[in-house]
Amino acid sequence: MPEATPTPASPAKAAKPAAAAPSGPRRAMERLGLIRPIDLALHLPLRYEDETRLVRLRDARPGDTVQFEATVSDSRVEVRRRRQLLVSLRDDDGQTVLLRFLHFYPSHQKTLSEGRRVRVRGELKGGLFGREMVHPTFKAVEPDTPLAAALTPVYPAGAGLPQAYLRKAIEAALPRAPLHELLPHGCVPAGLPPLREALTLLHHPPPSVPQQQLQEHTHPAWQRLKFEELLAQQLSQLQSKALRAQHRAPELRGRGLVERLLAALPFALTGAQQRVAEEIATDLGQAQPMHRLLQGDVGSGKTVVAALAAAVCIDAGWQCALMAPTELLAEQHLRKLVGWLEPLGVRVAWITGSVKGKKREGLLADAASGEAQLVVGTHAVIEDKVQFDRLGLAIVDEQHRFGVAQRLALRRKLAERGLEPHLLMMSATPIPRTLAMSYYADLDVSTLDELPPGRSPxxxxxxxxxxxxxxxxxxxxxxxxxxxxxxxxxxxxxxxxxxxxxxxxxxxxxxxxxxxxxxxxxxxxxxxxxxxxxxxxxxxxxxxxxxxxxxxxxxxxxxxxxxxxxxxxxxxxxxxxxxxxxxxxxxxxxxxxxxxxxxxxxxxxxxxxxxxxxxTDGFEIARRDLAIRGPGEFMGHRQSGADLLRFADLQDDAPLLVAARAQAPALLREHPQAAQAHVQRWLGGKAELLKA
CATH class of the missing domain: 3.40.50.300 (P-loop containing nucleotide triphosphate hydrolases)
Incomplete structure (x- = not known):
């Protein structure tokens, strides 16, 4: 059913946009990324309008959105504060309603001329002068004009992209879109329809489908799309992890510095700190680059674990860099690390944007020569001018504040040797389980789940x-x-x-x-x-x-x-x-x-x-924060927001995430070509964001 499109009031001016319409909507679709048939097939409705049935005006109430048929009894343009097209209708029961258009084309007046029978859909309003509708949709009909066979989709659309144009484009694209089944039998959870069938239903749902299931995205057709998307994400993460396993990193094994550090500390490690330190030390001893996230609540003692990791690296004859998002935090780390490591003979350098002149030049020379065994600083550490002789370990604190490019820059510091440094990322914002299973599935995660003794509530x-x-x-x-x-x-x-x-x-x-x-x-x-x-x-x-x-x-x-x-x-x-x-x-x-x-x-x-x-539980705080903000804001810059998931919701779709996580390893191992085609279909170039 065509919609009343806002236009200038002048009929003469209204004719020009209509002639140029095809190029305008096409450009609007390109701005939305709707270029290929698959793009259009995956552009799903925001909501639906029910044009499959008619109601009688006598049964309708103000506030209802209704569709009915009636005959135009009067059509006129009036000038009050502005020009308006006012159309009076009378249905077969003698019930009347007024249609009001503040913007209109000459074609509106032609279709809504006196004596024409029209089908109208819109919200019915009450008023002092009777019932009316403002800017309803309408079309001229004959007595036997069939009703719509399916619910009418309403799509996300930008300026210059009429719904009617978009609907026709999607309807034409659906048969041409490559929606053949890529996944082997048994991979998709039982009860979910084939992909093409699911998308066809979501674009043209029959009136028998419960609208609540469509709106809340709980219908099996929606579940199929969400599973496909989550599976693509899991596959991409596993591919990234496998790719990193092919890279080489220095094998770092300590020769006594860790024991000396432990003996010098004025406190004993918690059980959690001991466990996590051993996990990190094991990773550092491998020839594959570590890519580990160390998470722990506020005050759980991440800095001393970082110091132990640095000690392993330095003791093996390599350099370590620790980067923090703010100068104050970097300085806090510096103070602790200097106090713990310098008495043991470790040379620590401090590089931030505020260090200038000859002092900065001297520190840069120490880093480049390898004399500075531990370099602490802000993002200044990853600048091109900062060179390392043998960077074996990069530690990034509050990792969610750093972008993909910044972490890649740290890893490239060793690229000329054909190696890349081990990477330890730390976060005092615990990662909720669903995020850890999805966006952090490519990482090994260590958790400090025990606070040091003596902390007050x-x-x-x-x-x-x-x-x-x-x-x-x-x-x-x-x-x-x-x-x-x-x-x-x-x-x-x-x-x-x-x-x-x-x-x-x-x-x-x-x-x-x-x-x-x-x-x-x-x-x-x-x-x-x-x-x-x-x-x-x-x-x-x-x-x-x-x-x-x-x-x-x-x-x-x-x-x-x-x-x-x-x-x-x-x-x-x-x-x-x-x-x-x-x-x-x-x-x-x-x-x-x-x-x-x-x-x-x-x-x-x-x-x-x-x-x-x-x-005060950081994990519960994180869970609630995810529920309030959603994954995009929660994750910050890790992968330029959470736009990698268009359809799935990590809060509501955890069972589908578990299913996708269970299927991904076997699919990648036994059907690698199908796995790659599935990732390409759903993520395309965005999969690269997961490799940082």
Whole structure:
């Protein structure tokens, strides 16, 4: 059924776009990536309209979307505030309705001329002057004009792409699309239809198909598409893993440095740390490059595991690079690693964007010559100017903040020797099981699921901004008792200057209330030595209160800090709130995190604050975060978002993911050509994103 298309009011001007219509929609389809028949076949409807039956106007109620037939009793153009086409209809029962068009073509007036019988579909509205419809769809009919045999699809479409044009293009493409079965018998879960049959049904579902199953994507036809997509992803991950197994890496085996480091540490490793350190050491001793994700909750002790991995590498005569997303975090790692490794004779270099001049040149020379055995820094470490003599291990902290290209650059540092370094990625944001099974299926995952002894529990309290003065009173009490406090300033917008302004204003206010000598300020615009000076004073308990932006999100470790206040907590993401909260509770004293929010809260904002109040378990936080945000935002830049999955939903489709994960190894082993064709059909060039 043709739709009333918005046009300029002038009939003379309306005729020109119609003549140029074919090229316009074609360009619009190209912008949507709808070029090949398979692209069109996989462009699925957003929803459906039921044009398979007629209703009688006397049975319809305002608010209903209905389709009926009636005769035009009057058609006229009126000029009120603007030109309108008003069409009065009367059905066979004598019921009347007014059609209103604010934009119309001359063809509208011709089709809707007095005496014509038309079939109309749209939302029925009530009003003081009777029932009406605004911009319904319509077409002229004869008494015996058949109804649609299937539900009418409504597709995602951009500007300049009419639904009627898109429907015809998809209908023509479906028979030509290569939708033959690629998968061997027994691979597809029982009860799911063949691929072509599934797509045909989704584009043209008969009226007997429950619309709820179509809308909620639970119909077996939808399940078939989701399984195919998840299987392609699993196959691609396994192919990437197999490809990396063909690459060569240096075999790194320690000769005693690890034992010396363990003996020098002022604490004993947890059982989880021992287990994970052994897993990493085993990988480093292989000739294939390690590609391992080390995940653990805030405070689980990932840095010492990284130090042990670095010790294995250095002891074998190779260099190690550790890269962190922020200078503050990199500096925290540097301080710990220097304290642990330099007394054992390890030379550590510090390379960030803020290190300039001759000092930088000297550090670069040390890295290039191999004299610097461990290089710590920010993304500056992967710049072309930073060369290594024998890079054997690259450690990336908070790996979700680094893009594919950055990790590839690290791995290329050893390419000229025909080798690539081992890669250890660390994350304090635990990966939910469904993500680990899908987007991280190509990685070996080690999990620190045990916190070191002596950590205090953190109580989280949520207050409206009306309690702000009471919170400041509590801060004064904590400071007087010798405790230390963080005050995290709100995210204003995607602007460092705005965040800095908020921190500066808050610092001035709290300094005025509590005394300037008791309040420090830390933000991203400070120079490296200024940041270090502020953190040194806070760590030494010379500053009881630290006002900061989110630069303290990760890495800061001050056991005497027992209270954190996060202002406008509703503006922060759930993972970020959990990371910030992890800055307290690092000692034996009871700790509190106060979340101050300003209403009204959005639904997702309310869910985030509720999750923070209910649990301190990073894995549960991650699960809820995935449910709130979806995999695209959760994963950050690992593979340019989660657009690799168009149809499957990791929350709802876990059983299909399990089935795909079970089938993929055998399919790749026993039917490699079918596996490759399946990956190409579903992922095409996007499969390359999974190889980083």
């Amino acid at each position: 953190i109580v989280t309290k949520v207050f409206g901004m009306g309690k702000r003065d009471e919170v400041i009173e509590r801060i004064a009490h904590e400071i007087d008792a010798g405790k230390q406090v963080y005050w995290v300033c709100p995210l204003i917008e995607e602007s460092e200057e705005s965040d800095l302004q908020a921190a500066t204003v808050t610092h001035a206010e709290l300094a005025d209330l509590l005394g300037p000598e008791r309040v420090g300020l830390l933000h991203g615009r400070l120079k490296a030595d200024e940041k270090a000076a502020v953190m040194a004073r806070f760590s030494a308990n010379e500053l009881p209160l630290l006002v900061a932006t989110t630069v303290i999100e990760v890495g800061v470790d001050v056991p005497n800090a027992t209270l954190m206040v996060i202002e406008h907590a509703e503006r922060f993401g759930l993972a970020q709130l959990h990371q910030l909260r992890g800055r307290v509770g690092r000692g034996a004293q009871a700790s509190v995190c106060v979340l101050l929010y300003s209403g009204p809260l959005s639904e997702s904002g309310r869910e985030r604050l509720k999750a923070m109040a209910e649990t």
